[in-house]
Amino acid sequence: MSAFNAIGEEREIDRDEYTPGVEPQPTWCPGCGDFGVLKSLKQALPEAGKTPEEVLTVTGIGCSGKLNSYLDTYGFHTIHGRSLPVARAAKLANPELEVIAAGGDGDGYGIGGNHFIHTARENHDITYIVFNNEIFGLTKGQTSPTSPKGHKSKTQPSGSAKTPLRPLSTSLNAGASYIARTAAVNPNQAKEIIKEAIEHDGFAHVDFLTQCPTWNKDARQYVPYVDVQESDDYDFDVNDRAEAAEMMRETEDVLNEGTVLTGRYYVEDDRPSYSQEKHAVGEMPDQPLAERYFDDDAEWERSYDLLERHT
Amino acid sequence: MSDELIWRIAGGSGDGIDSTSQNFAKALMRSGLDVFTHRHYPSRIRGGHTYVEIRAADREVQSRGDGYNFLLSLGDSFARNPQEEAYYGNEEIKPLSENLDELREGGIIVYDEGLISEEDVEEVNLHERAEENDWHVFPVDLRGLAKEHGREVMRNTAGVGVTAALLDMDLEHIEDLMSDAMGGDILEANLEILHEAYEMTREEHDFEHDLRAPEGSHETEQALLSGSNAIAYGAIDAGCRFIAGYPMTPWTDVFTILSQNFPDMGGVSEQVEDEIAAAALAVGASHAGVKAMSGSSGGGFALMSEPLGLAEMTETPLVLIEAMRAGPSTGMPTKPEQADLEHVLYTSQGDSQRVVFAPGNIEEAYEQTRLAFEIAWDYQIPAIIIYDQKLSGENTNVDVEFFDRDPQPDLGSTLTEEELREAAHDNSGKFKRFNHEDAENGVAPRSIPGQKGGRYLATGNEHSPVGHISEDPDNRVAQMERRLEKLESIRAELDEERDSTQTYYGPDDADYGIITWGSSQGAVAEAIERLNAQGHSVKGISVSDMMPFAEKEVTEFLESVDEAMVVEMNATAQFRGLIQKELGRFGDKMTSLLKFNGNPFEPAEIVEGYEVNLADEDRQPTAQVRIEPAAGD
Numbered sequence: 001m002s003a004f005n006a007i008g009e010e011r012e013i014d015r016d017e018y019t020p021g022v023e024p025q026p027t028w029c030p031g032c033g034d035f036g037v038l039k040s041l042k043q044a045l046p047e048a049g050k051t052p053e054e055v056l057t058v059t060g061i062g063c064s065g066k067l068n069s070y071l072d073t074y075g076f077h078t079i080h081g082r083s084l085p086v087a088r089a090a091k092l093a094n095p096e097l098e099v100i101a102a103g104g105d106g107d108g109y110g111i112g113g114n115h116f117i118h119t120a121r122e123n124h125d126i127t128y129i130v131f132n133n134e135i136f137g138l139t140k141g142q143t144s145p146t147s148p149k150g151h152k153s154k155t156q157p158s159g160s161a162k163t164p165l166r167p168l169s170t171s172l173n174a175g176a177s178y179i180a181r182t183a184a185v186n187p188n189q190a191k192e193i194i195k196e197a198i199e200h201d202g203f204a205h206v207d208f209l210t211q212c213p214t215w216n217k218d219a220r221q222y223v224p225y226v227d228v229q230e231s232d233d234y235d236f237d238v239n240d241r242a243e244a245a246e247m248m249r250e251t252e253d254v255l256n257e258g259t260v261l262t263g264r265y266y267v268e269d270d271r272p273s274y275s276q277e278k279h280a281v282g283e284m285p286d287q288p289l290a291e292r293y294f295d296d297d298a299e300w301e302r303s304y305d306l307l308e309r310h311t
Numbered sequence: 312m313s314d315e316l317i318w319r320i321a322g323g324s325g326d327g328i329d330s331t332s333q334n335f336a337k338a339l340m341r342s343g344l345d346v347f348t349h350r351h352y353p354s355r356i357r358g359g360h361t362y363v364e365i366r367a368a369d370r371e372v373q374s375r376g377d378g379y380n381f382l383l384s385l386g387d388s389f390a391r392n393p394q395e396e397a398y399y400g401n402e403e404i405k406p407l408s409e410n411l412d413e414l415r416e417g418g419i420i421v422y423d424e425g426l427i428s429e430e431d432v433e434e435v436n437l438h439e440r441a442e443e444n445d446w447h448v449f450p451v452d453l454r455g456l457a458k459e460h461g462r463e464v465m466r467n468t469a470g471v472g473v474t475a476a477l478l479d480m481d482l483e484h485i486e487d488l489m490s491d492a493m494g495g496d497i498l499e500a501n502l503e504i505l506h507e508a509y510e511m512t513r514e515e516h517d518f519e520h521d522l523r524a525p526e527g528s529h530e531t532e533q534a535l536l537s538g539s540n541a542i543a544y545g546a547i548d549a550g551c552r553f554i555a556g557y558p559m560t561p562w563t564d565v566f567t568i569l570s571q572n573f574p575d576m577g578g579v580s581e582q583v584e585d586e587i588a589a590a591a592l593a594v595g596a597s598h599a600g601v602k603a604m605s606g607s608s609g610g611g612f613a614l615m616s617e618p619l620g621l622a623e624m625t626e627t628p629l630v631l632i633e634a635m636r637a638g639p640s641t642g643m644p645t646k647p648e649q650a651d652l653e654h655v656l657y658t659s660q661g662d663s664q665r666v667v668f669a670p671g672n673i674e675e676a677y678e679q680t681r682l683a684f685e686i687a688w689d690y691q692i693p694a695i696i697i698y699d700q701k702l703s704g705e706n707t708n709v710d711v712e713f714f715d716r717d718p719q720p721d722l723g724s725t726l727t728e729e730e731l732r733e734a735a736h737d738n739s740g741k742f743k744r745f746n747h748e749d750a751e752n753g754v755a756p757r758s759i760p761g762q763k764g765g766r767y768l769a770t771g772n773e774h775s776p777v778g779h780i781s782e783d784p785d786n787r788v789a790q791m792e793r794r795l796e797k798l799e800s801i802r803a804e805l806d807e808e809r810d811s812t813q814t815y816y817g818p819d820d821a822d823y824g825i826i827t828w829g830s831s832q833g834a835v836a837e838a839i840e841r842l843n844a845q846g847h848s849v850k851g852i853s854v855s856d857m858m859p860f861a862e863k864e865v866t867e868f869l870e871s872v873d874e875a876m877v878v879e880m881n882a883t884a885q886f887r888g889l890i891q892k893e894l895g896r897f898g899d900k901m902t903s904l905l906k907f908n909g910n911p912f913e914p915a916e917i918v919e920g921y922e923v924n925l926a927d928e929d930r931q932p933t934a935q936v937r938i939e940p941a942a943g944d
């Protein structure tokens with residue numbers, strides 16, 4: 001018998017279950033793109049058949065990090081840049097949990113960039129949503145790793161001299177097995193993509209364009225957007241790494257010229273997830289580790305039985 | 312005749328000195344002696360002068376001795392430019408020449424004349440010095456012997472054969488250990504070399520030396536293990552099955568032992584991208600219901616500061632270990648020091664809310680690791696084991712039965728789904744995870760993700776009972792006080808419900824006290840024994856509870872003596888500072904004896920420190936240690 005009966009429960013799920021009952025109300029600014037992420041998750045999770053208590057949402061620090069204050073799942077609001085190591089360990093500890101990590105562009109591509117690369121490389125079976133507003137929102141509008149070249153802020157008063165980071169290409173090179181970009185202004189696509197990401201077995205990275213009307217007024221509000229799957233102008237195979245790479249490059253190039261391309265960019269369905277790889281080499285237990293601690297009949301090995309090598 | 316053997320095997324790193332000495336120590340242990348090993352090695356993979364010392368006697372040995380009495384010098388087969396006179400001098404002879412200063416009068420030297428030439432020996436005036444010190448020198452062609460019957464690398468075996476012959480030791484235990492470790496042709500060749508060396512030594516040499524292997528017996532079966540083994544085994548028996556880490560000397564030992572054992576125990580080990588990730592993974596695994604740990608040494612531990620604070624604020628149980636080495640910065644990676652105490656106590660923003668234990672020997676390392684897990688999961692607080700390169704690598708014999716205990720995988724103050732149904736929830740049905748209203752000892756029971764009815768938000772921000780971010784002053788004070796109350800409750804539990812984790816030495820009524828912590832314990836214990844044997848009246852306390860501090864016991868100790876000397880391996884008297892901070896007095900009673908040259912204290916240095924201190928002379932001891940006078944002195 002499982003000690004975690006919220007997991008795998010089959011029942012009707014109401015979207016409202018994901019909304020905190022009493023408080024808090026979101027404190028994001030009016031018009032903030034972050035509302036779009038919240039909304040798409042509230043739609044996608046029930047559609048994917050997930051109940052709130054089988055989901056663990058792990059966030060970093062930033063306006064974006066408040067996500068799990070307003071999404072009523074189990075939540076862990078961690079520290080700046082560290083949502084991924086916390087999230088992937090929770091998944092290893094209990095692979096049956098649905099683990100979603102989320103944070104800002106500064107959080108995930110800057111201070112937590114190393115974790116992003118390695119989590120993608122290892123292909124942990126989690127969903128990672130980056131709220132990409134091309135700015136540091138919470139700390140009041142400084143340049144972020146995705147801010148366009150020339151972007152002026154209080155800390156780069158003459159305009160950024162740096163070329164922005166390429167989130168999609170970086171993800172592909174690092175090893176993510178599902179990569180998409182969507183935008184808050186495109187709720188239907190956003191919901192579908194988030195749902196696919198949740199259902200994907202492996203590291204699913206969604207670069208979510210979230211406008212910040214407060215600090216990033218110069219930026220476009222990510223309209224009009226183009227869905228690369230729906231537009232006749234683009235034709236590439238999402239299962240083909242080389243074609244995906246080409247399409248990502250173009251998408252990243254044109255964003256700062258005002259063309260907002262979105263959609264699925266890369267999908268690799270047959271790659272084993274990290275837990276599967278680890279299991280295959282014999283370093284991952286068959287049963288979820290967390291269950292064992294609640295199992296009164298579990299046998300626990302003792303150091304006493306290892307002593308022969310020392311006598 | 313000496314009642315103890317202190318055997319030193321010296322050579323280059325990579326010459327197999329570790330495994331040879333490990334087996335020899337085991338053979339001595341099996342013959343009924345107590346043993347203690349000390350490893351000295353440079354931060355290099357191959358070459359560089361290294362040695363292992365084994366002290367063996369028919370009584371408890373808990374420290375290095377002063378000097379040693381038997382040198383087996385293999386020569387350095389990985390010496391740089393052995394043919395050239397490079398600026399670093401002739402390295403091949405270093406395993407001989409660099410070990411002479413500490414060799415006791417009447418000691419024995421065996422060196423490999425297959426590697427160390429007569430010319431070289433003359434250059435370091437070995438014969439002259441041998442005469443002066445009454446050393447007995449045995450040049451043996453260990454390399455030639457090994458080559459003749461097997462392969463050159465087997466010269467260590469030849470050295471052990473010569474040693475056994477000179478010490479009149481039975482070969483039985485050595486042979487058994489060899490048979491356990493190898494087989495086939497390799498075993499055959501090694502046994503042949505062992506016997507040949509043994510016989511040849513007995514035939515060809517006159518024995519004028521007095522030194523023989525001591526004889527002893529054990530009443531119960533013994534196991535030889537290191538501080539790192541003890542910490543790893545404590546973790547296993549506490550039910551820890553998740554470890555995340557990034558390699559760094561000397562913490563790597565514990566990480567390796569657990570990584571090798573966990574797969575067979577259904578555990579998970581993760582080597583990750585950096586130490587920030589390592590600590591964050593341990594937090595994530597613990598949050599999801601697993602007993603998890605991480606650790607590092609100074610620099611890596613610095614990177615763990617923020618995740619450590621996150622565990623404090625979110626009340627996520629966690630065990631971290633910190634294996635000190637000489638700092639600052641990269642410092643001396645393979646040398647012991649006790650200079651990270653303040654780092655471990657206070658790193659991370661905000662008021663510290665953690666538990667810190669500093670075990671002083673191998674049994675304590677095991678016990679306190681178990682205790683750290685128990686407290687961490689009962690009180691939902693990070694617990695840290697701080698130890699050092701010395702304790703990590705030293706091996707000593709422990710009663711096998713010591714480990715015959717029940718494992719304790721219990722998750723402490725964690726609720727089951729059934730219990731969650733009875734627990735407090737807010738109006739919207741959200742679990743009051745951080746409920747300060749009916750917390751006991753400051754502890755509010757926790758739920759685990761995936762449980763029905765346990766949903767809450769864990770956050771590093773200050774938060775309300777259900778976990779919502781909150782800056783309300785009343786809530787803030789209530790939550791801080793509740794979290795800090797846990798530390799007071801832990802102190803009370805340690806004082807009232809458990810055996811003391813401090814260790815005491817010497818007569819109760821002594822009026823001079825020596826205070827130490829961590830791995831300096833063994834040398835202090837031996838110094839106290841000697842001082843009392845010489846007619847002084849000295850007692851000692853080795854303190855383990857750094858946070859919450861062993862306030863009552865240290866106060867009682869200091870009140871009971873007129874004067875005290877605090878012995879620690881650092882330059883700024885960090886532990887003495889902690890005592891003064893915690894107790895707010897005794898500053899005028901405490902002198903410090905400090906050592907920070909990269910080598911641990913020897914008992915004689917502590918004896919000398921005591922004598923200099925007592926004589927109230929205005930001089931420093933002759934050894935490379937410092938006296939830091941008491942306040943007002």
Ligand SMILES: Cc1ncc(C[n+]2csc(CCOP(=O)(O)OP(=O)(O)O)c2C)c(N)n1
Binds near residue numbers: 064107
């Ligand atoms: C270690 C650390 N450094 C800096 C900060 C301050 N800080 C908080 S959020 C943030 C950046 C926020 O930008 P982003 O991650 O893009 O999130 P957004 O607010 O835009 O959603 C910074 C620098 C911090 N909390 N921790």
Ligand code: SF4
Binds near residue numbers: 028034138
């Ligand atoms: S500052 Fe920008 S990112 Fe933050 S809540 Fe306001 S609009 Fe959103």
Ligand SMILES: [Mg+2]
Binds near residue numbers: 132133136
């Ligand atoms: Mg941002």
